[in-house]
Amino acid sequence: MEPASGIAHGLIERLGRSSRLVVLTGSGVSSESGIPTFRGEEGLWRQHRAEDLATWEAFERDPELVWNWYDYRRRIIADAEPNRGHKAIVRLEGDFDDFTLVTQNVDGLHERAGSVGPVELHGNIWRARCTKEHTIVDLLENPLSPIPPKCAQCGALLRPDVVWFGEPLPMEAYELSHQAASTCDAMLLVGPSAVVRPAASLPLVAKHNGAFVVEVNPNYTHISALIEATLIGKAGVVLPKLVDALLDRRSGMRSRSDRQDTGAENEVKEQTAS
Ligand code: OAD
DSSP states (O other): OOOOOOOOHHHHHHHOSSSEEEEEOOOOOTTTTTTSSSSSSSSSHHSHHHHHHHHHHHHHHHHHHHHHHHHHHHHHHHOOOOOHHHHHHHHHHHHHOOOEEOOOOOOHHHHTTTOOEEETTTEEEEEEEEEOOOOOOOOOSSSSSSSSOOTTTTBBBBEEEOOOSSSSOOHHHHHHHHHHHHHSSSSEESSSSOOSSGGGGGGHHHHHHOOEEEEEEEETTTGGGGSEEESSSOOOHHHHHHHHHHHHHHHHHHHHHHHHHHHHHHHHHHHHOO
């Protein structure tokens, strides 16, 4: 029988039994908060060329243009609120002792929803980095003024502390995410299109090491055929149902094992008494 969530019983059972869970999110998880994705119909890369806005060469050529684009995105993000998808992920985090949230998003919405220390693979749009001394600073002013912003210490140009095309991922974030993907026994993908590497290879690393990999996405992705299941639908709709069903299952499993423990304890007590 299908559970009330409409999500296959076997899938809930298998995810429920896992003890090391990784959730990997992409821009899809924030789309219901009103933040555009990159490759969808209204996606940012449908209206702009990544080469003009998200490369070091573009920044060297025209830092004002690049900062104006980031300022525009920062304003959209500042007006947005975490959605039901972000909040469902927080509930998952609370139920697993070994839980890692890895995100390709730079919007900071996971933390605003209450997630603790998400691993940010592509940086954070609310930070900037000095192009001369490489120091990283919080840059919360919204809207930005002046554009482009300068380093308060040395006067050099600041750049957004995000990963651009052709740049390596931050070493620590990459290592943490790779380690988590290699050792998890389940991975949940929420709204990455799974085309941008190296993040897109994390589910394959997990799969290769025997993890059960499931995605939540309104569309099939490049890796749908390689993983266990695709739950078709929006994160804000599917995730709360999935998490409800999963937490129910896990709490049932815990109370059964508590009862068994108590039963065994009583048996020992009875034997001792007789
Ligand atoms: P994409 O725009 O490539 O993919 C967004 C994914 O989210 C697609 O698979 C959509 O089907 C899915 N999606 C849309 N709405 C959704 C919803 N409500 N719930 C769940 N899923 C939904 O965005 P990313 O994969 O995040 O990098 O892009 C990865 C990287 O490419 C970005 O970090 C950025 C971009 O270029 C850099 O700028 C370096």
